[in-house]
Amino acid sequence: MTEPTEKKKKAQIPRTPMPEQQPKVRARNFDEVPFGYTPELAKLEASRCLQCKKPVCVTGCPVSVDIPGFIWLILQEDFRGAARKLKEMNSLPAVCGRVCPQEDQCEKVCILGKKGEPVAIGRLERFAADFEQKQGEFTRPAMASPTGKKVAVVGSGPAGLTLAGDLIKKGHKVTVFEALHKAGGVLVYGIPEFRLPKAIVQAEVDYLQKLGVEVKCDMVIGKIFTVDDLMANGYDAVFLGMGAGLPTFMNIPGENLNGVYSANEYLTRSNLMKAYLFPQYDTPIARGKKVAVLGGGNVAMDSARTALRLGADEVYIVYRRSKKELPARIEEVHHAEEEGIQFHFLTLPVEILGKDDGWVCGMKCQKMDLGEPDESGRRRPIPIPGSEFVLEVDMVVVAIGTGANPLIPSTTPDLKTNKWGYIIADPETGATSKKGVYAGGDIVTGSATVILAMGAGRKAADAIHKYVMGEQARSGEQGA
Amino acid sequence: MFPIVDARLLAASVKQFRVAAPEIAEKCKPGQFVVLRTHEEGERIPLTIADADPSAGTITLIFQEVGKSTMYLGKLKTGDSILDLIGPLGRPTHIENFGTVVCIGGGIGIAPVYPIAKGMREAGNKVISIIGARTKDLLILEEEMAKVSHVLKVSTDDGSYGYHGFVSDVLQDVIDEGDPIHLVVAIGPVPMMRVVCNVTRGKNLKTVVSLNPIMVDATGMCGACRVSVGGRTRFVCVDGPEFDGHEVNFAELVKRQRAYLDQEQQAAKMFLHPGDACAGGKSG
Numbered sequence: 001m002t003e004p005t006e007k008k009k010k011a012q013i014p015r016t017p018m019p020e021q022q023p024k025v026r027a028r029n030f031d032e033v034p035f036g037y038t039p040e041l042a043k044l045e046a047s048r049c050l051q052c053k054k055p056v057c058v059t060g061c062p063v064s065v066d067i068p069g070f071i072w073l074i075l076q077e078d079f080r081g082a083a084r085k086l087k088e089m090n091s092l093p094a095v096c097g098r099v100c101p102q103e104d105q106c107e108k109v110c111i112l113g114k115k116g117e118p119v120a121i122g123r124l125e126r127f128a129a130d131f132e133q134k135q136g137e138f139t140r141p142a143m144a145s146p147t148g149k150k151v152a153v154v155g156s157g158p159a160g161l162t163l164a165g166d167l168i169k170k171g172h173k174v175t176v177f178e179a180l181h182k183a184g185g186v187l188v189y190g191i192p193e194f195r196l197p198k199a200i201v202q203a204e205v206d207y208l209q210k211l212g213v214e215v216k217c218d219m220v221i222g223k224i225f226t227v228d229d230l231m232a233n234g235y236d237a238v239f240l241g242m243g244a245g246l247p248t249f250m251n252i253p254g255e256n257l258n259g260v261y262s263a264n265e266y267l268t269r270s271n272l273m274k275a276y277l278f279p280q281y282d283t284p285i286a287r288g289k290k291v292a293v294l295g296g297g298n299v300a301m302d303s304a305r306t307a308l309r310l311g312a313d314e315v316y317i318v319y320r321r322s323k324k325e326l327p328a329r330i331e332e333v334h335h336a337e338e339e340g341i342q343f344h345f346l347t348l349p350v351e352i353l354g355k356d357d358g359w360v361c362g363m364k365c366q367k368m369d370l371g372e373p374d375e376s377g378r379r380r381p382i383p384i385p386g387s388e389f390v391l392e393v394d395m396v397v398v399a400i401g402t403g404a405n406p407l408i409p410s411t412t413p414d415l416k417t418n419k420w421g422y423i424i425a426d427p428e429t430g431a432t433s434k435k436g437v438y439a440g441g442d443i444v445t446g447s448a449t450v451i452l453a454m455g456a457g458r459k460a461a462d463a464i465h466k467y468v469m470g471e472q473a474r475s476g477e478q479g480a
Numbered sequence: 481m482f483p484i485v486d487a488r489l490l491a492a493s494v495k496q497f498r499v500a501a502p503e504i505a506e507k508c509k510p511g512q513f514v515v516l517r518t519h520e521e522g523e524r525i526p527l528t529i530a531d532a533d534p535s536a537g538t539i540t541l542i543f544q545e546v547g548k549s550t551m552y553l554g555k556l557k558t559g560d561s562i563l564d565l566i567g568p569l570g571r572p573t574h575i576e577n578f579g580t581v582v583c584i585g586g587g588i589g590i591a592p593v594y595p596i597a598k599g600m601r602e603a604g605n606k607v608i609s610i611i612g613a614r615t616k617d618l619l620i621l622e623e624e625m626a627k628v629s630h631v632l633k634v635s636t637d638d639g640s641y642g643y644h645g646f647v648s649d650v651l652q653d654v655i656d657e658g659d660p661i662h663l664v665v666a667i668g669p670v671p672m673m674r675v676v677c678n679v680t681r682g683k684n685l686k687t688v689v690s691l692n693p694i695m696v697d698a699t700g701m702c703g704a705c706r707v708s709v710g711g712r713t714r715f716v717c718v719d720g721p722e723f724d725g726h727e728v729n730f731a732e733l734v735k736r737q738r739a740y741l742d743q744e745q746q747a748a749k750m751f752l753h754p755g756d757a758c759a760g761g762k763s764g
Contacts, residue, residue: 179699181517181524181564218566220699224503245701249713256706256713256732258739265702273523273696279750282523282549283696284743358735405700407718 007050015117016045027308027339030193030276037127039079046074049119050111057121060109062455063162065089067106067121074124083132084139086125091165091208092158092454094133094200095187097126100451101329133203138210144171149468152177152235154221154408157185158450159241159441161205162457163464164213170465174212175235177219182272185243187450189272190264192302194309198271222407227415227437236468237436239460240423241453244442246403250294254352255398259286259360263295263303263399270306288395291315292363294349295399296325297447301332303397304341315341316391320348320368320381344391346370348383352396363391402447412437422446430460438464481561482516485538490620491613493545494588495554496530502537504529504567510595511573511690511722514541515698517564518552525549526695526717528592529568530621539567542591542620548747569698570721573688577604579662582654583629584647584676585611586668590621592690593667598628600665606630608661610650612668616641648675661685666725670734677725689725691716693736707733 018041020026020034037045049071057067066085073082086093102108102122110118149172153160156178164174182188184201209215221227221242230238247262249255266285269275273283291307293300296319304315317336319326322345326333337343346368353362367387370379404421416424416433423432423439430438440456442448486498504514513528531540545554556562573596581600585593590611601607609629613619614637626632633650634642643650647668655661664687666676673689680687693705693716700718707716708729714720 179566180697181566218564220566220569223568223699224507247701247703249703251713256708256736258736262703265696265704268696268702274521278743279747281521282747284523284740284747286739358732358738407700 023338042127046071056109057106060106079131082128094129147171149236152230152238155242156183159453159457162454163461166461175214178217179220189268222411227412237464240439241441244402246405257354258358259395263299290393291395292393293397297327300399301328318344429463482565483561487558497541498538505532505534508568509572510599512568514567530591544588548751575599580606581663583609584666586672589668601628610647612647674730687725690721
């Protein structure tokens with residue numbers, strides 16, 4: 001369709017930058033960093049898309065969004081149409097447009113990226129979703145007629161919300177059980193406001209509720225009801241999407257001193273409880289002046305940038321490997337650097353030091369060297385003898401990863417878990433060892449990404465649909 | 481929303497709410513607690529379930545007004561509602577027929593001891609209860625405790641009622657009487673639990689305490705409530721709240737409980753004197 005010369009011309013348009021807050025300004029507020037595209041910028045960026053006949057970008061998206069389709073609608077200035085197109089495959093486009101690691105997914109395989117910069121698919125997705133949210137008009141997608149089947153979803157994070165959206169459209173009755181007082185999982189308690197405004201998550205949850213999804217907060221499954229209770233209470237299937245929310249500590253001396261937080265606690269206080277607005281909000285939070293964040297993932301970057309916004313003078317990322325091995329998104333590391341976060345690479349904390357009153361006053365660290373690659377393929381850090389030094393800090397946030405909360409497995413005896421406590425589930429269907437019980441997201445894979453959890457929710461929704469519809473669906477499957 | 485079906489004053493600044501929460505009432509066991517949030521800007525605070533009536537669909541919460549959130553809660557009346565109520569949380573008390581159990585409650589700690597004493601009695605134990613308060617006006621649940629105990633002893637720090645002294649002194653007397661004791665359960669302020677443990681340690685008397693650290697989610701996802709027990713870090717919300725009192729690092733617990741003292745005082749002051757300068761944008 002497109003002539004080669006025209007293609008070349010398109011490839012020469014530079015990738016459209018997204019306007020954002022200046023680093024010095026934004027490092028002291030909790031407002032979102034990027035402002036998002038204007039309609040003009042969105043159209044300009046959309047014009048770069050080659051509209052490939054066999055779009056590889058779609059294969060790079062874990063939920064197979066029709067990327068050229070929605071981008072074409074943006075080019076036609078049908079922004080709401082673009083949002084509807086996105087929502088055919090993705091229930092949370094405003095979220096995904098912001099937090100997906102597009103550089104490893106859709107944008108990684110974009111043809112334009114071979115010679116220049118890929119189309120900014122994430123930014124365009126965000127634009128269309130935001131546009132629709134701002135319009136405030138609710139468009140009901142095609143819904144199947146009621147099947148009379150009931151599905152319980154445990155956890156309202158990305159996996160559970162995606163699955164709920166899919167199943168409600170297929171005509172099932174869906175109830176989401178959330179342990180916290182707000183739905184969204186890591187989207188509300190983990191990812192800070194400056195990366196993902198909570199109003200956006202709430203709007204996505206509201207949308208699902210308008211479609212008929214029942215969301216019950218304050219329900220700790222495993223305590224108020226077990227999975228077996230849910231099955232006995234008439235649910236035809238149960239989906240477990242409660243994530244990997246168990247904090248990991250270093251197990252070094254001094255970790256129980258005041259001023260030492262797990263990243264989960266620190267971010268939950270700040271994001272979910274809005275402790276950054278204390279005393280308008282009641283939850284307090286320590287405001288360290290010199291803060292060390294242990295770890296190198298996105299959660300570490302979020303914690304460090306939060307500490308800065310809470311008034312820290314200096315914030316250090318302390319990571320035992322080198323910059324090359326940082327597991328965080330490049331964009332997040334870049335944002336952190338711009339805002340003035342300092343990095344201590346090849347540094348291992350060995351002890352947290354405290355004052356008599358029980359508060360942190362320093363951290364003993366050891367310098368590391370990189371040895372041979374380990375099982376994970378990353379070079380193993382080896383301590384350098386005699387290299388100990390003390391980093392003067394008054395707060396420490398431990399962001400070295402999370403594990404599986406044992407609450408549900410321990411109250412569901414016939415649910416098989418692996419040696420780390422993650423639920424064993426079929427990667428294609430989410431089926432667990434227990435009949436009628438499916439699982440997906442971080443509780444199966446360990447900490448991963450929002451979009452992978454959504455992909456798992458999507459696959460499990462298909463499998464649950466077939467399961468609850470029984471023979472009827474099975475014969476249809478054979479015909480397909 | 482969870483309606484308060486009955487609110488009453490038990491003692492000076494101590495209040496008792498019966499709250500409609502049928503699912504929690506049905507499921508909860510002695511030793512468990514709830515986390516609640518009173519309003520949108522509110523914090524999450526833990527309170528022990530002092531009693532439950534599954535047929536009426538209610539649970540009983542008893543609390544002392546010690547800061548902003550409990551004072552806010554205390555302003556609620558019969559017919560008002562609590563925004564969020566999450567539970568039952570924590571492990572239930574291990575209840576079986578041990579023989580003779582001494583149940584000790586100090587101050588507001590009498591509230592969590594009551595369901596345990598009741599459970600121990602129902603399980604066939606001889607229940608000796610010791611309850612105490614700073615002064616007579618702060619003593620709660622005397623009648624209820626009398627009903628579920630074979631022996632009830634009362635003390636006040638200032639001698640205004642019952643034995644003049646601490647519950648630990650009364651415990652020492654009970655021990656000195658020489659009858660066999662199979663288990664001691666002590667709940668109250670940390671200094672009280674610590675002293676009780678010092679009394680029982682020498683006699684090798686198994687002593688269970690219920691810890692009250694700072695909590696946020698109370699489902700095991702944050703570790704705010706971590707304590708050292710027997711040299712290991714445990715999360716009180718999921719591994720407890722009850723632990724072997726002889727293994728608990730009380731000194732660490734006390735320090736951690738005081739982590740937000742400044743902010744707590746600031747919030748309470750603003751709540752009591754909302755007109756003051758630099759008060760936040762919220763009314764009581």
